[in-house]
Each structure stands twice: as structure tokens, then as C-alpha cells.
Amino acid sequence: MDKLTIQASAPLAGNVVISGAKNAALPILMAGVLAETDFFVSNVPELRDVKTSCKLLQCLGAEVTHNEDGQVRISTKNLDHFCAPYELVKTMRASILILGPLLARYGTADVSLPGGCAIGARPVNLHLHGLELMGAKIDVEDGYIKARVDGRLKGAHIFMDTVSVGATENLLMAASLADGETVIENAAREPEVTDLANCLVTMGAKISGIGTAKLVIEGVEKLSGCEYRVMPDRIETGTFLVAAAITRGRIRCLDADPASLESVTVKLEEAGAQITKGKDWIELDMHGRRPKAVNIRTAVYPGFPTDMQAQFCVMNALAEGSSTITETIFENRFMHVPELIRMGASMELEGHTCIIHGIESLKAAPVMATDLRASASLVIAGLMAEGTTLVDRIYHLDRGYEHIEDKFKKLGGEVVRVK
Numbered sequence: 152m153d154k155l156t157i158q159a160s161a162p163l164a165g166n167v168v169i170s171g172a173k174n175a176a177l178p179i180l181m182a183g184v185l186a187e188t189d190f191f192v193s194n195v196p197e198l199r200d201v202k203t204s205c206k207l208l209q210c211l212g213a214e215v216t217h218n219e220d221g222q223v224r225i226s227t228k229n230l231d232h233f234c235a236p237y238e239l240v241k242t243m244r245a246s247i248l249i250l251g252p253l254l255a256r257y258g259t260a261d262v263s264l265p266g267g268c269a270i271g272a273r274p275v276n277l278h279l280h281g282l283e284l285m286g287a288k289i290d291v292e293d294g295y296i297k298a299r300v301d302g303r304l305k306g307a308h309i310f311m312d313t314v315s316v317g318a319t320e321n322l323l324m325a326a327s328l329a330d331g332e333t334v335i336e337n338a339a340r341e342p343e344v345t346d347l348a349n350c351l352v353t354m355g356a357k358i359s360g361i362g363t364a365k366l367v368i369e370g371v372e373k374l375s376g377c378e379y380r381v382m383p384d385r386i387e388t389g390t391f392l393v394a395a396a397i398t399r400g401r402i403r404c405l406d407a408d409p410a411s412l413e414s415v416t417v418k419l420e421e422a423g424a425q426i427t428k429g430k431d432w433i434e435l436d437m438h439g440r441r442p443k444a445v446n447i448r449t450a451v452y453p454g455f456p457t458d459m460q461a462q463f464c465v466m467n468a469l470a471e472g473s474s475t476i477t478e479t480i481f482e483n484r485f486m487h488v489p490e491l492i493r494m495g496a497s498m499e500l501e502g503h504t505c506i507i508h509g510i511e512s513l514k515a516a517p518v519m520a521t522d523l524r525a526s527a528s529l530v531i532a533g534l535m536a537e538g539t540t541l542v543d544r545i546y547h548l549d550r551g552y553e554h555i556e557d558k559f560k561k562l563g564g565e566v567v568r569v570k
């Protein structure tokens with residue numbers, strides 16, 4: 152199994168090209184099921200989750216080609232299976248996003264229940280309840296969600312109890328082919344939801360309120376394929392910016408989307424970084440300074456993203472001063488904390504809050520993490536740790552970061568993959 156070794160590195164410097172967003176690419180690939188003609192998606196990152204999504208579509212009978220320059224073509228001409236098996240769903244929770252599209256277009260879908268994962272229980276009740284309001288009959292049997300509808304789904308008024316990115320995306324896709332108007336209130340406003348909505352509109356969907364908490368969808372009878380470019384990955388961007396801040400460096404992220412990262416760049420400025428933005432780039436310059444500790448509370452967009460919480464834990468562990476980081480979205484998203492403590496960090500957990508006292512540098516250790524962003528945080532911690540840090544179980548990282556070691560290497564970070 153691959154591992155990464157990381158050496159204490161000089162301040163990161165140079166340019167890094169940001170990949171397409173994992174969390175936008177996955178729902179957009181699932182939306183391919185809705186298209187009656189060929190669907191072309193570009194800027195699709197080369198990630199394990201993308202490969203799993205392509206495999207899932209292929210196992211339904213869709214024709215999928217993914218070439219090296221990030222172009223995916225999907226044809227549903229021969230799609231004739233309607234089951235997302237446990238073997239695929241267990242490796243990628245986002246497989247649940249196939250449920251809405253399959254049901255809306257074919258009236259039938261069997262999708263393995265994703266179950267909990269390292270960061271929390273992650274139920275799918277909101278996905279199922281919304282589809283039931285749209286007329287679906289749903290049973291859960293033998294670990295599978297079995298959803299059926301006679302004819303088309305019907306438009307419905309849906310009020311989401313909790314803001315959920317995935318449930319909003321599933322219902323948005325389903326509603327696009329439903330009969331009549333669907334209103335989704337308290338919808339997630341994450342930029343990846345907006346990217347999916349824009350893609351659906353390009354396919355012929357009628358959606359208003361895009362980017363707001365109230366989405367109104369007038370269902371259409373058919374959607375066609377289109378060409379769509381996936382938005383830049385704001386979490387990958389944020390991860391590199393934090394890595395540069397920790398090492399007191401200066402980097403520029405190219406092909407990025409500064410507008411989607413406001414809550415993160417504001418905190419980096421509070422930590423002492425100079426941030427400069429262009430239309431599609433962001434530059435961070437620490438002018439050699441050590442970051443100052445910043446308090447963080449995760450929240451739904453446009454609040455501070457939970458997917459950046461672990462990286463900021465590392466920054467605060469190395470910052471001047473003490474801080475608190477509170478996680479409000481997932482109940483168990485501090486798996487990096489015990490590992491950072493093993494690297495010498497001074498931090499403790501009190502319920503959903505991590506209390507951190509900054510120190511000058513960490514000490515290398517063999518570490519591992521059981522989720523994607525926790526793993527990323529351990530890699531950036533290694534850049535400021537004396538000795539060689541060994542990060543194990545990096546298949547989590549490969550789910551969400553494209554060529555991470557090559558990108559760090561270009562910036563001067565000593566990150567090496569060991570086969």
C-alpha cells in the first residue's frame with residue numbers, strides 16, 4: 152500500500168495549478184444518467200472517487216470514457232441496470248447521488264445504504280424523505296434502498312430540516328425531470344451545488360434561485376447531454392494556501408475560484424497572510440512571518456467549511472497564540488487530533504471543540520488518518536516537523552487530491568510517494 156514521506160521543508164514558493172473540484176465532479180458525473188444524448192464533462196480530476204463514479208456508471212450499462220486531459224464522455228444509450236452495489240458504495244459515499252437521477256429517469260433504483268463513516272453517522276433520511284414527497288415508494292431491505300415510482304416523480308414543496316449538500320443535489324437532479332414544480336427550501340448553497348445546478352440548466356433544466364437557499368425547479372420531460380466544465384476545487388486551493396502559511400512561504404494558486412473561498416481567505420488574513428486575488432488566481436504571502444492563531448467555527452456555506460477544519464488545526468498548532476476550533480457539521484471529525492498530539496502538538500478536545508496552544512515546530516512520527524482531510528492535514532504538518540513524517544493509509548488522500556506529491560514538489564515541499 153502506498154505511503155507518503157514528508158521532510159521539514161523550506162517555505163513553499165511558486166505556482167500550483169488547481170484541479171477540478173471533486174465535490175462538484177461527482178454529482179455532475181451522476182447527472183450524466185439524466186442525459187438522453189452524449190454528455191461531455193471537462194476539468195474532471197484524476198481521483199479515486201472519480202474512477203469509482205465512472206465504474207458505477209459503467210456497471211449500470213452506461214458507456215464512459217475518461218481520458219488523461221480530464222475529459223469524460225458519458226452515453227446512457229445502453230443503460231439497463233439500476234443497482235448501485237455495496238462493493239462500490241462502501242468505497243465512496245457519494246454513490247448515493249445516483250439515486251435521484253436513476254429514479255427520475257427510469258422510475259427504479261436500488262442503491263446500497265452508505266452507512267456511517269469515520270467522520271460521523273451521515274444518515275440519508277433527507278434524501279429519502281424528499282423523494283417520498285415527490286411520490287417515490289421507498290423500502291429499505293437487505294441493506295439496500297429500493298426506490299420505485301409509477302410514471303414520473305411529481306413536483307413537491309420540500310423543506311429541508313438540516314442543510315445538506317448531498318440531499319439538495321439528489322433532489323435537484325430528481326426534480327429536474329419531475330412532473331411540475333418543486334421547491335427546495337433551506338437548500339445547501341455550497342458552490343458545488345451551484346455548479347451542479349448550472350450544469351443541469353445547460354442540459355435543459357429549468358431552475359431558479361441558483362445560489363440561494365430556495366431552489367425552484369420546473370420539471371422538464373427530457374434533458375440532453377451538453378459540454379460542461381467542472382469548477383476549481385476550493386478545498387484543494389485552501390489546503391495549499393494553509394500549507395504555504397504554515398511554512399511562512401509565498402504561493403500562487405492558478406485556475407482557482409477566489410469567490411468560493413472568502414471565509415477561508417479572511418481567516419488566513421487574520422493569521423497574518425497577505426492575500427491577493429485575481430479573477431482565477433489567489434496568492435498568499437506570509438513575508439516570512441509565523442501565522443497567528445485564529446478561532447474557527449465550521450458552518451454551512453458561506454460559513455467556514457468543515458472540509459478545511461483539519462488543515463486549520465495544523466496551522467493553529469504551529470501558530471503564535473492559543474485558539475479554539477469548533478466543528479458543528481460532523482460529530483466525529485477530529486481524528487487528526489490524536490495524531491497531531493503524537494507529533495508534539497499541544498491540543499486537547501472538549502466535546503466538539505479543539506483547544507490549541509501554538510508551538511514553533513512539530514516532531515516527525517509515523518501517522519495515519521481515517522479520512523481525507525485529516526490525511527491532508529498530516530501531510531502539511533510534516534512540512535514543519537523535525538525529521539521524516541510517514542503518512543500511512545493514503546488511499547484516503549487519493550480519493551480527493553490529484554497528484555498531491557507532484558504539486559508539493561513543484562512548490563519545494565519534500566513530499567515523496569513510497570510504493
Ligand SMILES: CC(=O)N[C@H]1[C@@H](OP(=O)(O)OP(=O)(O)OC[C@H]2O[C@@H](n3ccc(=O)[nH]c3=O)[C@H](O)[C@@H]2O)O[C@H](CO)[C@@H](O)[C@@H]1O
Nearest residue numbers: 174245273274275276277278313314315316317318480481
Ligand atoms: C461528496 C461531497 O460533496 N461531500 C461533501 C458533502 O457531504 P454530504 O453531502 O454527505 O454532507 P451533508 O451536507 O449532507 O451533511 C451535513 C450534515 O447533515 C447531516 N445529514 C445529511 C443528510 C441527511 O439525509 N441527513 C442528515 O442528517 C449529516 O450527517 C451532516 O451532519 O458536504 C459536506 C458538508 O459540507 C462535506 O464535508 C463533504 O465533503
Ligand SMILES: C=C(OP(=O)(O)O)C(=O)O
Nearest residue numbers: 174244245458523524551
Ligand atoms: C468528506 C469529504 O468527502 P465525502 O463526502 O466524499 O466523504 C471531503 O471531501 O472532505
